[in-house]
Amino acid sequence: MGFRSIERKRLKREILFYETDVGDKPVEEFLAGLDAAVRAKIVRTLELLRTQQIVTAKFWKKLRGSDLWEVRIEYAGSIYRVLAAFAKNNRVILLHAFQKKSQKTPREDIEIALQRQKRYFQRHGYL
Numbered sequence: 825m826g827f828r829s830i831e832r833k834r835l836k837r838e839i840l841f842y843e844t845d846v847g848d849k850p851v852e853e854f855l856a857g858l859d860a861a862v863r864a865k866i867v868r869t870l871e872l873l874r875t876q877q878i879v880t881a882k883f884w885k886k887l888r889g890s891d892l893w894e895v896r897i898e899y900a901g902s903i904y905r906v907l908a909a910f911a912k913n914n915r916v917i918l919l920h921a922f923q924k925k926s927q928k929t930p931r932e933d934i935e936i937a938l939q940r941q942k943r944y945f946q947r948h949g950y951l
Contacts, residue, residue, distance in 0.1 A: 854921040907937035
């Protein structure tokens with residue numbers, strides 16, 4: 825294995841679904857409730873995030889004023905968001921998902937993601 829393959833391997837992000845204290849995975853449950861075509865598009869976008877070092881803001885963007893990032897998906901005129909946070913070892917924790925119905929990301933959805941982020945870091949630590 826050469827230097828390039830080691831470097832490429834290290835650049836990949838690990839995508840994890842946030843899990844509640846009782847074992848629920850809210851983002852996974854949200855995805856399971858979607859139409860198969862929408863779910864497939866979201867999965868392809870997550871795969872892009874996992875494998876590409878640089879991801880265009882069309883699909884992956886930091887939310888202003890927080891440590892949260894959003895996975896951005898558009899399909900058949902509908903907009904979907906998955907709010908996420910970075911954790912140790914290049915992990916991306918998928919915290920909250922929703923169908924976006926307004927131009928601005930609703931504060932309520934951001935608060936849900938922030939609370940889950942806080943809980944994740946309390947359980948697992950960041951560093």
